[in-house]
Amino acid sequence: xxxxxxxxxxxxxxxxxxxxxxxxxxxxxxxxxxxxxxxxxxxxxxxxxxxxxxxxxxxxxxxxxxxxxxxxxxxxxxxxxxxxxxxxxxxxxxxxxxxxxxxxxxxxxxxxxxxxxxxxxxxxxxxxxxxxxxxxxxxxxxxxxxxxxxxxxxxxxxxxxxxxxxxxxxxxxxxxxxxxxxxxxxxxxxxxxxxxxxxxxxxxxxxxxxxxxxxxxxxxxxxxxxxxxxxxxxxxxxxxxxxxxxxxx
Amino acid sequence: xxxxxxxxxxxxxxxxxxxxxxxxxxxxxxxxxxxxxxxxxxxxxxxxxxxxxxxxxxxxxxxxxxxxxxxxxxxxxxxxxxxxxxxxxxxxxxxxxxxxxxxxxxxxxxxxxxxxxxxxxxxxxxxxxxxxxxxxxxxxxxxxxxxxxxxxxxxxxxxxxxxxxxxxxxxxxxxxxxxxxxxxxxxxxxxxxxxxxxxxxxxxxxxxxxxxxxxxxxxxxxxxxxxxxxxxxxxxxxxxxxxxxxxxxxxxxxxxxxxxxxxxxxxxxxxxxxxxxxxxxxxxxxxxxxxxxxxxxxxxxxxxxxxxxxxxxxxxxxxxxxxxxxxxxxxxxxxxxxxxxxxxxxxxxxxxxxxxxxxxxxxxxxxxxxxxxxxxxxxxxxxx
Ligand SMILES: Nc1ncnc2c1ncn2[C@@H]1O[C@H](COP(=O)(O)OP(=O)(O)O)[C@@H](O)[C@H]1O
Ligand SMILES: [Mg+2]
Numbered sequence: 045x046x047x048x049x050x051x052x053x054x055x056x057x058x059x060x061x062x063x064x065x066x067x068x069x070x071x072x073x074x075x076x077x078x079x080x081x082x083x084x085x086x087x088x089x090x091x092x093x094x095x096x097x098x099x100x101x102x103x104x105x106x107x108x109x110x111x112x113x114x115x116x117x118x119x120x121x122x123x124x125x126x127x128x129x130x131x132x133x134x135x136x137x138x139x140x141x142x143x144x145x146x147x148x149x150x151x152x153x154x155x156x157x158x159x160x161x162x163x164x165x166x167x168x169x170x171x172x173x174x175x176x177x178x179x180x181x182x183x184x185x186x187x188x189x190x191x192x193x194x195x196x197x198x199x200x201x202x203x204x205x206x207x208x209x210x211x212x213x214x215x216x217x218x219x220x221x222x223x224x225x226x227x228x229x230x231x232x233x234x235x236x237x238x239x240x241x242x243x244x245x246x247x248x249x250x251x252x253x254x255x256x257x258x259x260x261x262x263x264x265x266x267x268x269x270x271x272x273x274x275x276x277x278x279x280x281x282x283x284x285x286x287x288x289x290x291x292x293x
Numbered sequence: 294x295x296x297x298x299x300x301x302x303x304x305x306x307x308x309x310x311x312x313x314x315x316x317x318x319x320x321x322x323x324x325x326x327x328x329x330x331x332x333x334x335x336x337x338x339x340x341x342x343x344x345x346x347x348x349x350x351x352x353x354x355x356x357x358x359x360x361x362x363x364x365x366x367x368x369x370x371x372x373x374x375x376x377x378x379x380x381x382x383x384x385x386x387x388x389x390x391x392x393x394x395x396x397x398x399x400x401x402x403x404x405x406x407x408x409x410x411x412x413x414x415x416x417x418x419x420x421x422x423x424x425x426x427x428x429x430x431x432x433x434x435x436x437x438x439x440x441x442x443x444x445x446x447x448x449x450x451x452x453x454x455x456x457x458x459x460x461x462x463x464x465x466x467x468x469x470x471x472x473x474x475x476x477x478x479x480x481x482x483x484x485x486x487x488x489x490x491x492x493x494x495x496x497x498x499x500x501x502x503x504x505x506x507x508x509x510x511x512x513x514x515x516x517x518x519x520x521x522x523x524x525x526x527x528x529x530x531x532x533x534x535x536x537x538x539x540x541x542x543x544x545x546x547x548x549x550x551x552x553x554x555x556x557x558x559x560x561x562x563x564x565x566x567x568x569x570x571x572x573x574x575x576x577x578x579x580x581x582x583x584x585x586x587x588x589x590x591x592x593x594x595x596x597x598x599x600x601x602x603x604x605x606x607x608x609x610x611x612x613x614x615x616x617x618x619x620x621x622x623x624x625x626x627x628x629x630x631x632x633x634x635x636x637x638x639x640x641x642x643x644x645x646x647x648x649x650x651x652x653x654x655x656x657x658x659x660x661x662x663x664x665x666x667x668x669x670x671x672x673x674x675x676x677x
Pocket of ligand 1: 062065067085086087088089090091092093094
């Protein structure tokens with residue numbers, strides 16, 4: 045990524061505790077337009093919490109989150125409005141169980157963008173096509189496989205035409221043989237220039253697709269850099285330890 | 294033969310076609326056979342001639358056939374599938390024969406049981422005095438008290454059904470107070486009202502669920518009676534127009550059920566995976582939009598069986614309004630009982646009416662729930 049690209053997400057001095065447990069300790073972090081950043085680290089290190097603080101699904105205790113120049117942590121900011129431009133994909137898909145595939149995709153655009161149903165459906169069909177699920181538009185989401193559900197979740201997020209997409213371990217709940225179909229969709233998105241922040245344990249994907257890898261450990265960003273550098277020559281002992289564990293298998 | 298084998302054998306013995314085709318029908322056939330032998334009916338259409346003997350013969354033949362099948366199965370259980378009983382033609386014939394057995398049983402039951410009851414009812418309806426036989430007397434008083442019992446039944450149904458419907462609407466409004474938790478981003482004014490709403494919800498559900506409906510009814514009826522009379526100075530007959538026991542009962546049952554239904558709705562809404570609401574929020578929807586478009590419809594659908602249960606509970610529990618003198622089914626029964634100096638005979642009828650009412654209500658509500666694709670409940674729910 046060119047250094048001149050505009051910063052879309054900037055996190056500054058972010059702190060978050062759950063009770064006595066300090067989960068994020070002074071996080072500073074930013075993402076530029078078109079950049080694909082993967083966040084790796086062992087479970088419990090605060091990756092999800094960081095991601096959820098970026099769109100304020102978790103309210104930070106201290107620090108700032110800027111999105112396209114607006115401070116989300118400012119109490120007068122309309123967070124709901126800004127979230128329309130921050131897509132999020134969850135580990136457990138979180139599809140709306142009372143709606144079919146197409147309605148999952150059109151609910152938010154129709155509710156929030158004053159789009160007509162027909163218009164929203166046209167947009168949705170385009171995204172369903174790109175994730176390979178156009179034939180399932182009218183299917184009950186409960187009938188879909190995990191991989192299909194996650195692709196619907198990605199299409200649903202894309203329907204809001206977001207500026208950045210956050211992925212929280214999108215393939216961790218999937219059987220190994222269907223992880224690939226979701227990663228493929230994400231790879232395409234990256235190629236199309238989508239700005240992405242991906243929490244993942246898929247090291248091959250991180251190495252291949254991301255522009256930058258961030259290693260988190262116990263609530264801090266321990267090191268970050270180009271994939272070749274972090275995977276090839278990690279500076280920190282903890283990173284080496286973590287990678288040794290993950291790259292074994 | 295090992296114990297496991299013996300167990301499997303026994304299970305398969307009962308699980309296979311014997312369950313329905315042989316065991317059940319032959320037991321029923323035996324009962325019906327005994328009916329034809331020992332229970333006479335005045336207006337029997339089977340009479341004592343050929344039709345009766347044909348029925349008895351068919352029932353007897355079916356019982357013998359079932360016994361043969363049982364013996365075959367018990368002795369040849371390993372090779373049962375190869376015996377003549379499992380030949381495709383034989384299986385089909387057996388099935389048709391079992392239908393015939395059912396039919397004969399139905400005829401016998403109509404002839405011996407239904408017609409007997411009709412005979413007694415006829416006799417009793419025409420009689421001027423009790424018979425001093427328990428069952429005929431139950432029918433005798435039911436007939437004598439029929440208009441009062443029907444009126445009471447009507448009032449019970451109205452109060453239970455209308456009360457629950459009103460309660461459902463109120464409960465929806467009430468849970469909204471619970472769905473809108475105060476957040477850091479609200480201004481002080483909004484936060485104050487949200488907190489007040491939440492507090493009201495808690496107090497309301499705690500008080501209304503923590504006191505008996507009989508007490509609530511008494512306070513509401515007598516309390517408002519005194520209150521309205523104090524303000525308006527109306528006389529007794531005018532007061533009964535403005536604030537009747539019927540109104541008081543309806544208000545009480547609605548307010549009481551509101552508390553239960555609100556808690557039911559809250560529980561089924563909270564049971565919806567919070568991930569769905571989070572996904573809605575992540576797309577930019579407000580808390581309210583996420584609730585209304587995603588969580589609420591699913592929560593309400595899951596609560597449908599509980600709403601049906603509430604109707605059934607109210608059918609039964611409206612009997613407490615006897616206490617304030619509301620003429621529902623229990624009060625009507627008491628009136629009939631007092632008029633004719635009969636107790637158990639009358640209350641048996643009352644119990645039967647309640648039972649039929651709750652069973653019919655349950656069946657209707659389950660049918661509605663199925664139509665709405667909601668889970669169905671089974672059995673009659675317990676009291677609040
Ligand atoms: N809502 C919550 N309440 C209490 N503790 C939480 C909550 N969310 C996360 N935690 C705790 O915070 C720590 C970091 O969690 P998380 O950000 O999910 O880590 P990761 O995604 O890296 O596995 C964990 O110890 C977890 O148990
Ligand atoms: Mg996580």
